[in-house]
Amino acid sequence: MTDRKAERSSGLADHVAAELRETAALAERVADSLAAPIAELARRVASTLEAGNKLLFCGNGGSAADAQHLAAEYVIRYRRQRRSLPALALTTDTSALTAAGNDLGFERIFARQVQGLAGAGDLLILHSTSGASANLVEAARTARGLGVKTAALLARDGGELKGEVDLAIVVPTESTARAQEMHLAIGHLVAEWVDRVWSDSNPEDG
Secondary structure, eight states, X not given: OOHHHHHHHHHHHHHHHHHHHHHHHHHHHXXXXXXXXXXXXXXXXXHXXXXXXXXXXXXXXXXXXXXXXXXXXXXXXXSSOOOOXXXXXXXXXXXXXXXXXXXXXXXXXXXXXXXXXXXXXXXXXXXXSSSOOHHHHHHHHHHHHHTOEEEEEXXXXXXXXXXXXXXXXXXXXXXXXXXXXXXXXXXXXXXXXXXXXXXXXXXXXX
């Protein structure tokens, strides 16, 4: 390896270490400031499912990927064997998304699905790093009108969406990447709690 390549390689390792330390530092801040609302979200998710209702998830871009990732943790499982639990990602049906976007406008792509798929007592979980996406704000407002409970995983100052949901968890960062990392970690913590509750009180039914 040439001296220049070795220098670049060393610089990359330093960069990787710095990025990981930034993520770790943010996780510490989240643990210190947001443990209580995260626990409350876990309780609300568990009580929604125990009441026979379902979870719905939505988001844009990387947050859309997080939404469908987390929905799968409930339908399939997270870490423990248990029965399948009802959860839907509103980000995966390309026919519904494109029809709504074309006929109703992009701001309605999630709200329209909430109208057709959600019912009173369900829980809609919205993922957004800005809190400013019109389609998420519209979905939250539509959910409220139907008696659907809402929660949001946010960042920065929470944006408009913070005031439109029943429970807002605002990760204290301006970084989209760091926020999405924390949102997924929070989602996994909630799924783990539900796994524990459900596997203890509702044995695997095959």
